[in-house]
Amino acid sequence: xxxxxxxxxxxxxxxxxxxxxxxxxxxxxxxxxxxxxxxxxxxxxxxxxxxxxxxxxxxxxxxxxxxxxxxxxxxxxxxxxxxxxxxxxxxxxxxxxxxxxxxxxxxxxxxxxxxxxxxxxxxxxxxxxxxxxxxxxxxxxxxxx
Numbered sequence: 001x002x003x004x005x006x007x008x009x010x011x012x013x014x015x016x017x018x019x020x021x022x023x024x025x026x027x028x029x030x031x032x033x034x035x036x037x038x039x040x041x042x043x044x045x046x047x048x049x050x051x052x053x054x055x056x057x058x059x060x061x062x063x064x065x066x067x068x069x070x071x072x073x074x075x076x077x078x079x080x081x082x083x084x085x086x087x088x089x090x091x092x093x094x095x096x097x098x099x100x101x102x103x104x105x106x107x108x109x110x111x112x113x114x115x116x117x118x119x120x121x122x123x124x125x126x127x128x129x130x131x132x133x134x135x136x137x138x139x140x141x142x143x144x145x
Contacts, residue, residue, distance in 0.1 A: 052129075060089045061133040062125040064096060071140035074116055086125030086133070096125045099134075116143045 005012070068083040084096045099122040101112045112119055119141060124134040 056129050056131060059127075059129060059131050061131055062086050062088050062094060062127050064123055064125055064133055064135050064137075066137050066139075068139065071142055072113055074113060074141055074143050078113070080121065084123050084137075088127035088131075092127075094125050094127055096123050098123055113141050116141055 064084060064086045066083060067085055072078065080098050080101070081096055084098075086094045086096045088094050100108055102120045102122075103109050103112070103115070104117045104119070106120070109119075117140075119139045121137045121139055122134065123137060124132055126132045
């Protein structure tokens with residue numbers, strides 16, 4: 001018996017280790033499989049979640065466009081959101097949100113376009129899947145002639 005273990009001991013140990021690893025991996029896979037929901041007919045929640053995530057990450061961000069031309073004039077009383085247009089990846093127009101209007105010094109201002117200069121407007125748009133685009137637009141405001 002000693003001579004068998006001396007001659008084949010390493011091989012026997014390797015086979016035993018391989019067998020234990022095989023049983024361990026099989027048990028872990030079976031436990032993992034029993035935890036997940038089965039894909040019965042009509043149960044596609046996991047598939048739909050994955051599909052939505054893929055669509056969201058591969059989807060292009062909305063495009064926000066300034067429609068005001070070369071700028072505005074001092075004292076112009078405008079609905080600022082009307083000067084922006086946003087489109088989602090399919091070309092459908094979506095609403096824009098004005099977050100802030102800052103003067104040239106970067107200070108937020110409530111009564112804007114009263115002094116000539118360049119105003120910075122932060123605008124965002126979110127499409128139906130939740131993909132958001134946010135832009136900072138410089139709007140030149142010139143004196144009235």
